[in-house]
Amino acid sequence: MTTYQGPVTVVAGDVEASMQADLSITERDRMKSWGGCLADYEDADMFKVLTVGTAFVRLPDGQEGRFVLKGKLAPGQTAMGVIGSGPAPF
Structure with missing residues (x-):
């Protein structure tokens, strides 16, 4: 699979x-x-997520991938870019 669109759990610290x-x-x-x-x-x-050194995205099937955020967070912003690290979780 080369794309994934859907729900994820983002894990960053606690x-x-x-x-x-x-x-x-x-x-x-x-x-x-x-x-x-x-x-x-x-x-x-x-x-x-911005303040933690390591963040992961977890897909519904349990696969995880580490990522960093791309850009800055502004109040009311509706989407945030991510750059993956290592193998894609999908």
């Missing part, structure tokens, strides 16, 4: 927050990477 994800795998010069965006989150949950 926070486990339900969100919606739109993720995909891209390939460039035979190097694969994954990323996309997270939406439908509480600002406080996303702030915690």
Whole structure:
């Protein structure tokens, strides 16, 4: 599978927050990477993700992938970009 759209649990420190994800795998010069965006989150949950060193996205089947946020969080923002690290969880 090269894309995933649907519910995820984001785990960052002691926070486990339900969100919606739109993720995909891209390939460039035979190097694969994954990323996309997270939406439908509480600002406080996303702030915690920003301040924790390691965050994971967990899909409903239990697969997990580590990621970092792309950009800055602004109040009322509806989606946040993510860049995956390691193998894609989908």
